[in-house]
Amino acid sequence: MTHQVFGCMSAREIRQGLADRQFSAREIAQSSLERIRALDGATHAFLETTEDLAYEQAARIDAAVADGTLAEMGPLAGLPAAFKDNMNLVGTHTTCSSRMLANYVSPYTATCVERMIAAGALPLGKLNMDEFAFGSSTETSAFGPTHNPWNLACVPGGSSGGSAAAVAAGLVSVSLGSDTGGSIRQPGSFCGLVAVKPTYGVVSRYGVVAFGSSLDQVGPFTRTVEDAAYSLNALAGRDPLDCTSQHITTDFTANLAQGVRGMRIGIVPAFMEAQGLTAEVKAKVEEAAEHLRALGAELIEVDLPNAQAAMSAYYVLGPCEAFSNLARFDSIRYGYCDPGHKDMNGQYDASREIGFGPEARRRIMLGSYLLSAGVYDTYYYPAQQVRTLITQDYARAYEQVDCILAPVAPRTAFEFGAISDPTEMYLSDMFTISINIAGNGGMSMPVGLGADTGLPVGVQLIAPQFKDENMLRVAAALESVYGPAPVATSFVPQSDLSAPANIPDARDAVPGVVLGEEGECRA
Ligand code: GLN
Numbered sequence: 001m002t003h004q005v006f007g008c009m010s011a012r013e014i015r016q017g018l019a020d021r022q023f024s025a026r027e028i029a030q031s032s033l034e035r036i037r038a039l040d041g042a043t044h045a046f047l048e049t050t051e052d053l054a055y056e057q058a059a060r061i062d063a064a065v066a067d068g069t070l071a072e073m074g075p076l077a078g079l080p081a082a083f084k085d086n087m088n089l090v091g092t093h094t095t096c097s098s099r100m101l102a103n104y105v106s107p108y109t110a111t112c113v114e115r116m117i118a119a120g121a122l123p124l125g126k127l128n129m130d131e132f133a134f135g136s137s138t139e140t141s142a143f144g145p146t147h148n149p150w151n152l153a154c155v156p157g158g159s160s161g162g163s164a165a166a167v168a169a170g171l172v173s174v175s176l177g178s179d180t181g182g183s184i185r186q187p188g189s190f191c192g193l194v195a196v197k198p199t200y201g202v203v204s205r206y207g208v209v210a211f212g213s214s215l216d217q218v219g220p221f222t223r224t225v226e227d228a229a230y231s232l233n234a235l236a237g238r239d240p241l242d243c244t245s246q247h248i249t250t251d252f253t254a255n256l257a258q259g260v261r262g263m264r265i266g267i268v269p270a271f272m273e274a275q276g277l278t279a280e281v282k283a284k285v286e287e288a289a290e291h292l293r294a295l296g297a298e299l300i301e302v303d304l305p306n307a308q309a310a311m312s313a314y315y316v317l318g319p320c321e322a323f324s325n326l327a328r329f330d331s332i333r334y335g336y337c338d339p340g341h342k343d344m345n346g347q348y349d350a351s352r353e354i355g356f357g358p359e360a361r362r363r364i365m366l367g368s369y370l371l372s373a374g375v376y377d378t379y380y381y382p383a384q385q386v387r388t389l390i391t392q393d394y395a396r397a398y399e400q401v402d403c404i405l406a407p408v409a410p411r412t413a414f415e416f417g418a419i420s421d422p423t424e425m426y427l428s429d430m431f432t433i434s435i436n437i438a439g440n441g442g443m444s445m446p447v448g449l450g451a452d453t454g455l456p457v458g459v460q461l462i463a464p465q466f467k468d469e470n471m472l473r474v475a476a477a478l479e480s481v482y483g484p485a486p487v488a489t490s491f492v493p494q495s496d497l498s499a500p501a502n503i504p505d506a507r508d509a510v511p512g513v514v515l516g517e518e519g520e521c522r523a
Helices: 011-019 025-043 051-067 111-118 161-168 185-191 225-235 279-294 307-328 344-355 358-370 375-397 422-429 433-438 468-482
Strands: 046-049 080-084 122-127 174-179 194-197 217-222 264-267 298-301 403-407 441-449 456-463
Touching: 011 051, 011 225, 025 046, 025 051, 025 122, 046 161, 051 122, 080 111, 080 161, 111 122, 111 174, 111 225, 122 161, 161 174, 161 185, 161 217, 174 225, 185 194, 185 217, 185 441, 185 456, 194 225, 194 468, 217 225, 225 468, 264 279, 279 298, 279 403, 279 441, 279 456, 279 468, 307 358, 307 375, 307 422, 307 433, 358 375, 375 433, 403 468, 441 468, 456 468
Parallel strands: 080 122, 080 174, 264 298, 264 403
Antiparallel strands: 046 122, 174 217, 194 217, 194 441, 403 456, 441 456
């Protein structure tokens, strides 16, 4: 048995190792599952591991190696992978980290997951998240929070916190998350990863439990830009099962080596001067800008005059769409059913009260109010008009630039419980939300550790719609300066041991929810 730690390797390294028969896909599956079992007590990134699916996929890959057809397997062959728990994967629980779906088992597989597996990725499990993707810290998971591998006392960000932590801890090489207002990019920044939210419509949403259907987009977390590009190649494209998905022919790896000479990169002064942006994050964005200038890019100031209204528009449109999407969890069609009620209304009320946590209830009540007669005209309609203005702002900015550089989040990862006011939590996404509103592509690119907190900082690269390759090209240039994203220090494999010592078990400190007979908690 080899001592390689596969979750710390890149797609290229894994494929090469398989081709050279240094190791088999079965060894990758076995050793990765062992590492998850040994270390995930500390991070609690995983809600479930998928042993059977992993070994089935491994058998397929090993057969391809034996036949000499590995090249046909796809670029992600054997790459340890896992998926946010709002993505259906047949036979697994898909809980959205909610009591409401604690017992729900997927009867089918989401297109995004299917495409990753078709491209060779090795499915190892399902990952923790904020309940129904409402949140910025993974603290709203009904199964207990995920811990940031860089500092276990801190949140990993959210809502895709499990997806970020799993890659940052080197448990997997790639994970998928979803982003409605920042949920890929913000945890990507908090955990120091390449984290891509593609342009709306690049990736099919079929089989991903909807939060805000006009805002949601799936994308990868990786440690290298090339792995993100391979993943996008696998994920992107028209899916007849999602009418908002687009026909995409881009090879996202094509221009990674081109450098940024001659590229025009936008800086938004209002973002850089925003209240709440910490000095260490601001300094990192400025440093990244200087590196890009030194590499031959031209920096140009651009204005997004309506972007400051994005947060307000989002907290109207998001809850309205969530309210509508979550109506199906009614204890009859889907979801937890509280037993013993005489009438349907009693069952409905009790099931939703027990099934949904406080943040989910807050969003549902807000959406229900905002869409009610009389109120609709005052909030929903203007929010849609603001959406058009913000979309036009970006379109105008991209007449001048090829990509925008901005902060991802105002600060680095914070400690558990540090933010208890929901509106303060919402500000975590002050730099990411306008991109979902406008539908552009955005990504977080790690640029080292903050000078004050010593925690990872990401910078945000924002691309014109359906020009996601522009931000990947800039990201590759930054990677040439900062290097690929490292595995969090205490999870770096030590010599031939896959389990670093002295990592406490998060589950001792944070008890999961204990459910009644209706739901078995998997925390
Ligand atoms: N933090 C934002 C929210 O709570 C964004 C979440 C997301 O992108 N899923 O709505």
